Amino acid sequence: MAAVRQLLAETGYERLTVDAVAARAGVGKAAIYRRYASKVEMVFAATLHDDDLPPPADTGSLHGDLLAIAHRVHARMNTPAARQIGPAVIAELSRSSELTEKFQQGPLAAERQLYATVLDRATARGELARPADPAVVHLLVSGPIFFAVSGYRISVDDAVLEAIATTVTAGLRS
C-alpha cells in the first residue's frame, strides 16, 4: 500500500503499473493479483479504504456517530492521492459493469456496514422510532461529501459536515 501511494505521487494514476508496484514493494506480481484483481482495486484500497472498515467508536448518540463518519469520509476523500484517483475510478466504473459489481460488493458494502452499525446503536438507545435503511443513510451522509469533493469541487468545512450530520439525524429521528 505504501508503494502504491509513493508511485501514485511520482507518476500519477495513468502511468502506474502493477509491475512497478511489485518492484518497489519487493514482492512478486502474483502476490498483488492474489489480493487485487486490477490496478484500480489496488489503488482504491491504498488511497481510500479496503473492505475491512472498522466502525467508529460509539460516541453515545446517532448525531455524534454520523458526524464521526462524515469527518472520516471527508478526510479520506480529500487527500491529494484520493483527489487524484477519484476521477479515474469513476471513469473505470463507468466503462465496466463487472468492475462496478465488484466495487458494490466490496467497498460499497463495507461503507454501508458502518452505517448499519451506527443505526443499530441508535435503535438500541431508543433514538429511532422506526428502523432506517443503511443504504439510504449512506447516500444521505457520504453522498453530499462525494458530490462536493468529486463533483463541483466545493471545499467542505466542519460547519458543513455538522449541518449534514445534524439535518440527517433530525430527519431520521422525527
Add this chain to the structure above:
Amino acid sequence: MAAVRQLLAETGYERLTVDAVAARAGVGKAAIYRRYASKVEMVFAATLHDDDLPPPADTGSLHGDLLAIAHRVHARMNTPAARQIGPAVIAELSRSSELTEKFQQGPLAAERQLYATVLDRATARGELARPADPAVVHLLVSGPIFFAVSGYRISVDDAVLEAIATTVTAGLRS
C-alpha cells in the same frame, strides 16, 4: 444542443469536436464559442442543463418541492448522454481550477438558486423555524443522487428519492 446530443451518441465525448457540432448545426464555430468557451461547457449544457434553470412549480409544501427537484435531478443525471459525459466532466474539472470556478459560477449557482427558491417558499409558508442554507440543502438532495449515479452506479428508484426528500425535509423542519 440537438447537434451536440446527436454527435455524442454517434462518436462519444472524446472524439466530439466543436468543429463537428458547428458543421452539423450549420452555424459558424465562432457562434458556438461566443456562448460556450469550451467543449465541456457546451456538452454539459446540452446534456444536463444550462445556467437558466426554472424552479419547479410550487407544490404547496417543502417536501413536495424537494421531491420534485430530486426527480428532476435524477432524470437529468440518468440519461444515457449524461451518464456518458459525467466521468469526462469530473475529470476535466479535476484538471483545471479555472474551469471548476466557471462551473461553480454557472451551473452550480443555478442549481443552488433552485433550492433557494423552494426554501424561500417554505419560509413564507411558515414551514421552517430557522432559515436553511441553500448550499447545504443542495448538497443534501442532489449529492446522494450524484453519488449513486456517478459514483457506485447504484440504481435509484422512486422510493429512494422519496426517502431523501422526506428525511431532509423532516431534518430541516425540526
